Amino acid sequence: MTGTTSGSRLHVPSYLREDDSLRTPVGFPDYRSTGLRAPLRTPVDLPHRLTEVTGPVLGEDRVQSQDADLTLRNGGEAVGQRILVYGQVLDSGGRPVPDALVEVWQANAGGRYRHVVDNWPAPLDPHFDGLGRVVTDSLGRYEFLTIKPGAYPWGNHHNAWRPAHIHFSLFGRAFTQRLVTQMYFPDDPLFGQDPIYNAIPPAARHRAISRYSLERTQDNWALAFEWNIVLRGTDQTPFETDDDGDVA
Amino acid sequence: MNPLDVPEATGPYQPRSGRRGSGFLTEPFRLGTTPSATVGPYLAIGLTWPDGIWAADEGAEGGVWIRGRVFDGAGDVVPDAMVETWQADPDGGFPSPEDPRGAASYPGFRGYARAQTLTGEFGVFTLKPGRVPDGEGGLQAPHIDVSVFARGILDRVVTRIYFADEAGANAEDVVLRGLPEDRRSTLVAERTDDGYRFDIHLQGDRETVFFAV
Numbered sequence: 294m295t296g297t298t299s300g301s302r303l304h305v306p307s308y309l310r311e312d313d314s315l316r317t318p319v320g321f322p323d324y325r326s327t328g329l330r331a332p333l334r335t336p337v338d339l340p341h342r343l344t345e346v347t348g349p350v351l352g353e354d355r356v357q358s359q360d361a362d363l364t365l366r367n368g369g370e371a372v373g374q375r376i377l378v379y380g381q382v383l384d385s386g387g388r389p390v391p392d393a394l395v396e397v398w399q400a401n402a403g404g405r406y407r408h409v410v411d412n413w414p415a416p417l418d419p420h421f422d423g424l425g426r427v428v429t430d431s432l433g434r435y436e437f438l439t440i441k442p443g444a445y446p447w448g449n450h451h452n453a454w455r456p457a458h459i460h461f462s463l464f465g466r467a468f469t470q471r472l473v474t475q476m477y478f479p480d481d482p483l484f485g486q487d488p489i490y491n492a493i494p495p496a497a498r499h500r501a502i503s504r505y506s507l508e509r510t511q512d513n514w515a516l517a518f519e520w521n522i523v524l525r526g527t528d529q530t531p532f533e534t535d536d537d538g539d540v541a
Numbered sequence: 542m543n544p545l546d547v548p549e550a551t552g553p554y555q556p557r558s559g560r561r562g563s564g565f566l567t568e569p570f571r572l573g574t575t576p577s578a579t580v581g582p583y584l585a586i587g588l589t590w591p592d593g594i595w596a597a598d599e600g601a602e603g604g605v606w607i608r609g610r611v612f613d614g615a616g617d618v619v620p621d622a623m624v625e626t627w628q629a630d631p632d633g634g635f636p637s638p639e640d641p642r643g644a645a646s647y648p649g650f651r652g653y654a655r656a657q658t659l660t661g662e663f664g665v666f667t668l669k670p671g672r673v674p675d676g677e678g679g680l681q682a683p684h685i686d687v688s689v690f691a692r693g694i695l696d697r698v699v700t701r702i703y704f705a706d707e708a709g710a711n712a713e714d715v716v717l718r719g720l721p722e723d724r725r726s727t728l729v730a731e732r733t734d735d736g737y738r739f740d741i742h743l744q745g746d747r748e749t750v751f752f753a754v
Contacts, residue, residue: 303641303676310753311574319696324579326693329614330743332751339699339716339752343673344686347637349627349653355590385572398587406583410621424587460581462588466639468627468686469754473697475578492695493576500575523572 305346306527308469309385315497323488325449341469348467351394352428360426363399363439371421373402373440375515378476378503382433382463384526389433390470395522396462397425397437404443404455413445438515444483456483456490463522470524477502478518577696584623584690585657594656596626596667598649603631605736607702608664611689614744622658622691624741626665626702628684633671669704675715682710682717689741698751702739703729724750 310316320331339345364371378397382390400406400423403415407423425437444454458475465471477490479502484490493501500523509517580588597604607626611619629635629652634645636652647668654665672680685702703711711717717725727749730737742749 302678303674305641305676308754309571315573315576317576317578317695319694319698321695324693324695326579327695328693329617330619330691330693331695332698332748333614333744334748334751336698336751336753337720339701339754341754342676342681343635343640344627344629344681344684345754347627347635347639349651350637351653383572385574387570387572396587398583406586408583408586410582422586460578460584460587462580466637468688471625471688471697472575472577473580473690474575489579489695493578497573497576500573501578523574525574526571528569 303343305341305343307341308346308467308525309528310525311385311497315494317493317497321488321492323450324492345469346467348464348470350392351464352392355394356426356428360424361437363397363421363423363425363437366420366422369420371401371440372418373421373443375438376441377436377438377506377509377511377515377517378459378520379434379436379506379509379517380503380520380522382429382435382465382522382524384465384470384524386526388526389429389431390463390465390524391429391431391433393429393433393435393466394462394464395427395429395435397439397459399423399439399459400442400445402440402443404445415443415445441478441516449488450486453486454483456481456487461522463524465524472522472524474522475501476520479503479505579692579695580623580690582621582692584621585659588623588655589657590655594654594663594665596628596650596652596654596665599666601649601666601668603668604666605669606664606666606733607685607730607737607739608662608733609730609739609741610662611658611691611741612743612745616745618658618661619691619743620658620661622663622689624656624658624663624665625688625690626654626656626667627686627688628652628667629670629673631668631671633673633680672710677715679713679715680710682707682714684714684716687741689743694743698743699754700741700749700751701728702737704737705729705731720750 320327401418401421405415503518503520506517506519611622630647656663670683688697730739
């Protein structure tokens with residue numbers, strides 16, 4: 294929401310933090326890579342000022358229409374189960390976030406990333422580069438056609454396999470809304486042993502799991518999964534307020 | 542307004558939202574936010590942009606390079622991190638529709654950069670920001686907001702870059718002044734031949750000050 298100016302004072306919105314008990318911690322002991330990388334000191338509270346409530350506008354010029362379809366690359370069709378992944382980007386006040394750049398990346402159907410560091414011996418798919426980008430529409434909606442990513446082992450602990458997931462990156466409209474996250478699929482049997490999934494506090498884990506969508510599943514074509522993404526909202530409401538701040 | 546004043550009843554009673562029996566919510570409507578996750582080791586697939594490092598156009602007058610390394614708790618360089626920067630232009634304006642003063646437009650400047658540390662250090666090309674109002678009638682010292690993402694970091698960590706050659710402004714800055722003196726230096730970029738150096742220490746004796754935003 295846009296603030297207003299009054300003399301030398303600027304009224305900027307304050308973006309609501311999720312309660313700590315529902316936020317993913319920056320480090321999680323069972324996820325070994327956090328050991329030397331997650332800061333150990335308590336972060337210092339930074340009041341929201343102009344730098345924090347503004348953000349870059351990264352829109353249409355970063356996206357081409359074919360970026361929403363990950364299944365047709367390099368002149369052929371990717372191997373695997375075709376899926377439609379769609380949803381709405383909202384803020385915590387329930388307001389759609391339009392014109393938001395959504396970037397996704399993922400493993401192929403065999404669970405392998407198109408990346409030199411990935412040495413999991415599943416085949417690479419020349420027709421799947423695992424990269425997609427879209428900009429949300431005026432109602433905050435996004436949609437990708439892609440391939441269900443495979444699970445893969447990753448060596449964090451004995452028999453450690455990542456549940457199938459798609460990486461998402463979103464900007465929202467303010468620095469405080471920046472989010473990188475992962476979307477999971479319903480009822481994945483690998484949730485129980487995955488420390489990246491289990492780093493999310495139990496009461497918030499369902500927010501990272503997409504919903505199978507029969508209504509958008511297309512006959513003889515593709516399964517559909519719906520995942521709505523919620524970015525931080527402001528503590529201002531879009532309604533008129535009384536002088537004492539009550540919602541009128 | 543005196544809360545004991547009795548309003549005159551000039552029309553039929555209208556229930557107000559937020560009141561019992563009105564059918565409206567009695568508390569602000571809130572959706573739970575989507576939890577953060579690590580970018581993992583393969584972020585280069587989805588988050589690489591050919592123009593990512595250019596917050597200002599190549600060759601922009603007054604442009605500076607901000608270069609630095611990201612260190613882990615063992616003192617080793619992190620080669621698979623992503624650093625994003627966001628800042629005001631030299632006049633203190635933001636190229637953002639969310640700036641309550643109106644979106645600024647500074648020639649050759651977009652205010653945002655995304656860089657990797659694959660070569661051992663990151664580098665972004667930008668213009669030094671001007672001073673930005675603090676919202677309380679004062680000015681902040683020139684600064685850049687920074688996000689650091691990497692495998693092993695489940696939620697981005699946020700810091701700020703200040704500038705060593707802004708000692709006067711830094712001494713007045715309300716964020717810097719709120720920090721213990723011995724930790725302020727972790728936020729101050731040192732002058733170099735072509736810009737500034739700003740190293741980030743994720744852990745250790747010199748752990749960078751990170752902010753909860």
